[in-house]
Structures are given as structure tokens and as C-alpha cells.
Amino acid sequence: MDLATLLDILTLEPLGADRFVARSQTDRLRNVFGGQFLAQAILAAAATCDGVAVPHSLHATFLRGASTQRPLRVDVERVRDGRAFAHRSVTVHQTDDSPSRTMREVFRAMVSLHVPTAGHPWDDPADVPTASGVDPATLPSYVDWAEAGTDHPEHDFYSNRSPVDQRYEDAPPSTPGTRVQGRQKVWMRLPEALPDDPTLHTAFFAWMSDLTLADFTSLAHGRRWTDSDTNTVSLDHAMWFHAPARADEWVCFTQRCSTTGAGRGLSQGEMHTRSGRRVASCSQEVLLTLPDGPPAASS
Secondary structure (H helix, E strand, O other): OOHHHHHHOOOOEEOOOEEEEEEOOOOOOOOOOHHHHOOOOOOHHHHHOOOEEEEEEEEEEEEOOOOOOOOEEEEEEEEEEHHHHHHHHEEEEEOOOOOOOEEEEEEEOOOOOOEEOOOOOOEEEEEOOOOOOHHHHHHOEEHHHHHHHOOOOOOHHHHOOOEEEEEEEEEOOOOOOOEOOOEEEEEEOOOOOOOOOOHHHHHHHHHHHHHHHHHHHHHHHHHHHOOOOOOOEEEEEEEEOOOOOOOOOEEEEEEEEEEEOOOOEEEEEEEEOOOOOOEEEEEEEEEEOOOOOOOEEEO
């Protein structure tokens, strides 16, 4: 999928009364990509706001899988409009496969928007990625690393699942069965220039946040999500947008798995610009399926 196709997917068709029709990436082998829901929710919420408020937080729940072959209906409820904040509830519905074509809710999010004000910028130095002086464009591809040693038959599909350029800094060994633990740095950007629309860039950061975050719950056990006996399914996703930035410039997405158990896993991440300014923070819980067997060795 190229950037033009992705921009088309993120262009919502108005139906009136805060309702929209959305499209999906039709060449996906799985259900609708969760990052698509996140980005479309942000854009739909912002489209119902008159003024200069920009998205600052997103709390989403993935309720059901959705087909990429049928349109989505996006509904926005204007929960509150204040002087500095606006709150929107966004729901996405799709007809199911039953003969009655029942319309079912597949996704729900609360999006909060804020009118920017003067503040006092500060970031915890312990969270800021160490400046390596390396050009991210020279680093190895994250997708190439993630697929090394996997037995999944559709490698090409996973390699082309988005137009985002992803580069792994200090990639751990790609030996199958090696645990990937601790903080990992993946540099990301859209290699083509985007329009100067701050909300669109925020939507792309939400899209990008779902590309790799779930992976680290399985990587912590020495498995890749492309392995045939491993699966991660997003349950919910929370994200906070701290400062404006461009999604067509490099950001360092520092990620880690904080815990797994009871069939679930939790990953957390922070995005920083090359200058060290925190752009966004996020957390995601997934349903985690792993093969039975002895634990893998740590890297």
C-alpha cells in the first residue's frame, strides 16, 4: 500500500449529522488494521469541532473484528464542548456476515481535544532516547528483522503492510526463540511529504503506534507475531499527544512489554523527535496466544 492509498482510506465521506462512511485497506489478509480505526476516530472527532482544538488523548476499545471488504459507518457523539476542551465519543459499525446483515459495533473510542495554550515544556531525561548520531535511514529495516527466521508463508504481505519506513536501532539477534526484553527503539516516518494539517499528522502518529507496539508482548517470549503458532489481537489502546510534530519526519518509538499473563499482554511506548522532544505516549493491551513449551533464552 502506498501513501496515496492510505490518504484515501483516511478520507472520510460525510453522511450528515456527525456520521461518516470509511473505507479500509482491501488487500489485508487479516481484519481491519487497528491503527486505521485509531486514525479514523481522530479525524472524525476533529471534523465535528469548530475551532482550533487539536486531539490530545485517545482511549479506544476494539470490540470485534471487521472485514476489509465492507464499508464502515463512523458515528460521532458530541459529549461536551467547553471553552478549552471538547470531548467526542466515536463508534464504528459494520454489517456482519449473517443473512440479515445485522449492523454491529466493532470499535469505540473517546477522543479529547484541547485548545493549545502556552506551557512549560519538560521531559524526564531518563525517557529521552540517547542521541546516537546515526542517520535512521541507514539502520536495518524493522520488518526484515522481525521476519528473520519466522515460518509464516506470507512474508511479502507483512513486508508491505504500510507505507511507513521503520528502522530498528541496536536490533537484538534475530535468532528464532531469542527473547527481546527491555526498551527497544524503532525509528519511524512517512517517507513522502504530508499536507500541513496538524490533525492529519496526529492521526498518522496513531496509525504508526499500532504497527509494532503489540509485537513486543510476543517478542518478550522469543516469538514474532508472524510466527504461525503465535497471535496477538488488540483489545484496547490509549494514547496521549503531547506536542505537535510531523509524521513525515523521523520519530523514535521506544517500546517495551511491561507484563504478560492470563492470556494477555501489555506494551507501552513513547515517541520522541530527533531533538529529544516527546511527541506522544501510548499503552496497548492485547490477547496473546503463544505455543506451549519451555521458555526461550533471553537476548
